[in-house]
Amino acid sequence: MEEVLLETKDIIKDFPGVRALDKVSFQVKSNQIHALCGENGAGKSTLIKVLSGVYPNGSYEGQIFIEGEEKKFENIHQAEENGIAVIHQELTLFEEMNVAENIFMGNEISHNGYIDWNEMYDQTNKWLKKMKLEGVKPTTKVGELGVGKQQLIEIAKALAKNSRLLILDEPTASLTDNEVELLMKILSDLKNEGVTCIYISHKLNEVFEIADYISVLRDGEYIGGDLKDNLNEREVVKMMVGRSIEQMFPDRKYKAGKEILKVESLDLKNYEGEQILENISFELAEGEILGIFGLIGAGRTEIANTLFGYLPGSKKGDIYLDQEKVDIKSPKEALHKGIALISEDRKRFGIIPPMSVKENISISFLDKFKNLLVVDENKEIANVTELVEQLNVKTASLNTKIVNLSGGNQQKAILAKNLVETPRVLIMDEPTRGIDVGAKQEIYELMNKFAEDKMGIIMISSELPEILGMSDRILVMHEGKITKEFDNRNKDISQEDIMVYATGGKIDG
Amino acid sequence: MADTKKIKFDLRTYMMIIALVSIWIIFSFTTGGDFLTARNISNLFRQSVFTSMLAIGMVMVIIMGHIDLSVGSLVGLTGGVVAILDVWQGMNPIMSIGITLLLGLILGLWNGWWTAYGNVPSFIVTLGGLLIFRGVLVGITGGTTIGPMSDLFYYFGKGYLSDTIGIIFAVLVGLAIIIIQLKSRRDKLKYDFEVLPLKFEILKIVVSVALLVTFILIFNAYRGIPIPLMVLTVFLAIFTFITNKTTFGRYIYAIGGNSDAAKLSGIDIKKITLTVFMLNGLMAAIGGIFLTSRLSAASVAAGNSAELDAIASCVIGGASLAGGIGKVGGAVVGAIVMASLDNGMSLMNVENFWQSIIKGLILILAVWVDIYTKNKKSAA
Numbered sequence: 001m002e003e004v005l006l007e008t009k010d011i012i013k014d015f016p017g018v019r020a021l022d023k024v025s026f027q028v029k030s031n032q033i034h035a036l037c038g039e040n041g042a043g044k045s046t047l048i049k050v051l052s053g054v055y056p057n058g059s060y061e062g063q064i065f066i067e068g069e070e071k072k073f074e075n076i077h078q079a080e081e082n083g084i085a086v087i088h089q090e091l092t093l094f095e096e097m098n099v100a101e102n103i104f105m106g107n108e109i110s111h112n113g114y115i116d117w118n119e120m121y122d123q124t125n126k127w128l129k130k131m132k133l134e135g136v137k138p139t140t141k142v143g144e145l146g147v148g149k150q151q152l153i154e155i156a157k158a159l160a161k162n163s164r165l166l167i168l169d170e171p172t173a174s175l176t177d178n179e180v181e182l183l184m185k186i187l188s189d190l191k192n193e194g195v196t197c198i199y200i201s202h203k204l205n206e207v208f209e210i211a212d213y214i215s216v217l218r219d220g221e222y223i224g225g226d227l228k229d230n231l232n233e234r235e236v237v238k239m240m241v242g243r244s245i246e247q248m249f250p251d252r253k254y255k256a257g258k259e260i261l262k263v264e265s266l267d268l269k270n271y272e273g274e275q276i277l278e279n280i281s282f283e284l285a286e287g288e289i290l291g292i293f294g295l296i297g298a299g300r301t302e303i304a305n306t307l308f309g310y311l312p313g314s315k316k317g318d319i320y321l322d323q324e325k326v327d328i329k330s331p332k333e334a335l336h337k338g339i340a341l342i343s344e345d346r347k348r349f350g351i352i353p354p355m356s357v358k359e360n361i362s363i364s365f366l367d368k369f370k371n372l373l374v375v376d377e378n379k380e381i382a383n384v385t386e387l388v389e390q391l392n393v394k395t396a397s398l399n400t401k402i403v404n405l406s407g408g409n410q411q412k413a414i415l416a417k418n419l420v421e422t423p424r425v426l427i428m429d430e431p432t433r434g435i436d437v438g439a440k441q442e443i444y445e446l447m448n449k450f451a452e453d454k455m456g457i458i459m460i461s462s463e464l465p466e467i468l469g470m471s472d473r474i475l476v477m478h479e480g481k482i483t484k485e486f487d488n489r490n491k492d493i494s495q496e497d498i499m500v501y502a503t504g505g506k507i508d509g
Numbered sequence: 510m511a512d513t514k515k516i517k518f519d520l521r522t523y524m525m526i527i528a529l530v531s532i533w534i535i536f537s538f539t540t541g542g543d544f545l546t547a548r549n550i551s552n553l554f555r556q557s558v559f560t561s562m563l564a565i566g567m568v569m570v571i572i573m574g575h576i577d578l579s580v581g582s583l584v585g586l587t588g589g590v591v592a593i594l595d596v597w598q599g600m601n602p603i604m605s606i607g608i609t610l611l612l613g614l615i616l617g618l619w620n621g622w623w624t625a626y627g628n629v630p631s632f633i634v635t636l637g638g639l640l641i642f643r644g645v646l647v648g649i650t651g652g653t654t655i656g657p658m659s660d661l662f663y664y665f666g667k668g669y670l671s672d673t674i675g676i677i678f679a680v681l682v683g684l685a686i687i688i689i690q691l692k693s694r695r696d697k698l699k700y701d702f703e704v705l706p707l708k709f710e711i712l713k714i715v716v717s718v719a720l721l722v723t724f725i726l727i728f729n730a731y732r733g734i735p736i737p738l739m740v741l742t743v744f745l746a747i748f749t750f751i752t753n754k755t756t757f758g759r760y761i762y763a764i765g766g767n768s769d770a771a772k773l774s775g776i777d778i779k780k781i782t783l784t785v786f787m788l789n790g791l792m793a794a795i796g797g798i799f800l801t802s803r804l805s806a807a808s809v810a811a812g813n814s815a816e817l818d819a820i821a822s823c824v825i826g827g828a829s830l831a832g833g834i835g836k837v838g839g840a841v842v843g844a845i846v847m848a849s850l851d852n853g854m855s856l857m858n859v860e861n862f863w864q865s866i867i868k869g870l871i872l873i874l875a876v877w878v879d880i881y882t883k884n885k886k887s888a889a
Contacts, residue, residue, distance in 0.1 A: 310773065332775035341773065349773050352766035354833035363763050364774040366756045374754045378700045417774070 039436030095143030148179030249469030291471025408439025557848030566792030574832025579638030584812030587797030617790020656806025666802030765832030
């Protein structure tokens with residue numbers, strides 16, 4: 001029963017300038033759900049790519065054994081033949097094709113080149129039953145299914161290839177609670193049928209719910225692992241970050257100064273005439289962190305974009321900056337008036353992929369380094385270096401392309417970009433989305449420091465602990481309106497209080 | 510943290526030069542040495558000037574993530590207009606050149622306005638331009654060939670600098686190289702940044718100056734530096750400076766790299782897009798004037814499919830059609846590669862259809878090598 005299905009010995013994988021995996025040796029036992037935890041950049045994805053043949057034999061050092069036999073995968077196909085299948089974070093289904101076509105993609109049941117549709121539909125029905133997808137037909141287009149169901153189709157597709165080892169990379173990142181529950185149930189059913197699983201996740205509560213064994217990677221090294229029952233969350237976090245996080249949200253004395261920003265009865269309609277924001281009024285003082293919470297579609301991001309001059313549509317209402325009425329029409333104007341925005345979508349609105357860390361940081365205020373027409377590169381480097389050090393952006397050099405940094409470091413670089421000229425108002429839209437625990441805490445500490453330096457910060461977030469832990473005041477939004485304002489100076493508001501207003505519950509409570 | 514650059518070359522540009530030198534070596538064998546004569550080298554560079562001029566403008570458009578298919582027709586139209594002004598109107602050459610350059614800017618503005626403010630994809634706008642500008646050319650010339658051009662144009666198209674002026678030019682450029690290198694070193698030291706050891710710095714200067722002197726000697730061994738090449742060098746220097754050193758240049762790369770992020774960084778995307786298309790129109794007008802000067806006449810077919818050569822040069826020179834990546838210098842090297850292929854194969858008496866096939870294959874190969882080495886790098 002306790003036999004070892006997969007074992008790695010001293011896997012080393014180098015990228016230019018970085019050692020992504022450093023002598024990783026670990027074992028996965030049969031019929032277990034083995035959770036692999038680690039911060040972003042710890043080497044989890046690299047390890048998976050080595051195990052699944054994405055990085056072919058020879059591009060790394062060390063050995064891989066399946067049931068005691070050494071394997072040298074030259075490509076993904078060979079790994080699949082040995083029963084290893086990976087469910088990536090981004091699904092690889094064809095939305096325009098139906099369920100059966102997707103499950104048997106590249107693996108079609110055919111006789112002399114003719115596809116046996118009846119046999120394929122029959123088998124698909126069996127898989128759908130197993131995945132508890134009762135309402136779905138083999139001929140349903142995958143694009144018509146929700147993300148959660150697509151994920152299960154993806155698992156069925158992997159299992160249809162006789163996979164014994166299923167590797168799931170952050171499978172619940174975009175699932176609802178119900179879908180997560182269903183996934184958990186299916187995974188434990190599969191375990192009973194003899195499928196082994198490597199489960200990669202940031203979410204420790206899930207890990208503790210489902211895993212039999214937990215392993216931790218940090219900075220490319222295998223830190224350790226143990227049966228779940230011998231561990232608790234605190235210990236795992238400590239292994240992940242290399243230090244204990246007693247206090248996720250650092251303390252700060254509330255010391256708000258004079259008002260810097262005031263929004264008065266702001267209305268926003270999009271081009272179709274739909275009401276996006278309705279009667280939004282609030283103010284922000286120097287040294288204050290104002291949290292804005294709301295569910296998706298509540299209009300949080302739209303407030304940020306409107307203040308930043310980046311929303312198409314017609315707006316009504318007044319915005320005052322330092323008691324002076326302003327009409328901000330473009331991001332350029334906003335930046336010059338001292339309003340900075342860190343967007344929620346770092347990939348789309350934040351980084352410029354082909355450019356270096358230095359060029360990404362200096363781009364917003366390049367004029368500052370201008371000498372006649374020319375960019376004074378030495379001045380630029382000196383300034384950027386200072387910010388990179390201050391914000392602890394980990395990069396091999398300033399000329400490294402920004403895409404080569406981990407998510408947390410990219411976010412810090414984007415933060416640095418907005419600090420080249422110190423803003424009066426810093427709007428942070430989901431400032432810690434997709435970044436690891438360590439970097440999160442660093443960002444919280446920086447926010448406190450900025451607040452102490454009299455910056456006004458608006459933090460938009462869908463993570464309640466973050467909203468409750470960091471904000472001095474909290475605005476709750478629902479369907480484009482502010483439904484409640486909380487004073488949170490004593491950090492004594494509860495999650496339930498906020499959720500009631502965020503879901504549009506009783507307004508007069 | 511000092512900028513730890515040390516002795517690192519821009520591998521892609523470097524690879525291009527290696528490829529170019531290998532092509533030259535191959536041709537000098539296959540042509541029994543004819544390829545490497547002073548006369549041929551001089552001709553080769555002269556032949557590359559036209560495509561190089563267009564590639565300089567085009568590469569900025571490509572870096573910005575756009576494309577300009579109207580360049581060939583722009584060349585035809587501006588070349589036609591300068592001939593009309595010179596031959597039919599008898600206008601002062603300087604005036605007619607000035608008006609033609611202005612026309613190039615305006616036609617670039619037309620392309621840029623539809624792309625930047627009309628939000629029409631540049632592929633469509635400039636495909637339209639390709640038809641429109643060619644149509645206008647046929648209309649205003651009545652389909653006739655206009656020539657011959659007055660003397661000044663002859664010098665611009667086919668003239669040579671005298672040996673003495675060539676040497677003076679070389680000395681000036683040499684001095685400029687030395688001053689720029691030493692100043693950059695001094696500025697870096699002012700900030701306490703790491704610099705190359707002085708002997709490497711000197712070696713770098715010596716190598717560049719030696720290259721410069723070699724070329725001048727080769728040109729002087731034939732008839733002197735070709736004037737068009739001289740003009741090209743000036744534009745190469747100006748646009749390399751613009752793209753590498755100015756904020757405007759940095760913005761071009763940023764827009765091509767991620768236009769949404771560029772906009773949120775406070776960059777006025779519309780203005781920059783418009784300006785780049787105008788500069789491209791300007792370069793096309795210079796190309797048009799040059800082509801008319803070289804042929805001493807303007808015809809309705811002039812510049813046909815020149816945009817494709819320009820695009821090919823940019824791509825061979827390392828530019829990515831996805832935007833954000835490319836170099837002005839690379840595009841010119843790409844144009845010289847194309848000219849070398851034309852020249853070498855003509856010397857070998859390779860038939861025209863083969864020349865076309867081989868150039869097409871080399872274009873695909875160049876991009877394949879680029880992608881292959883990049884993939885290898887990211888998988889390694």
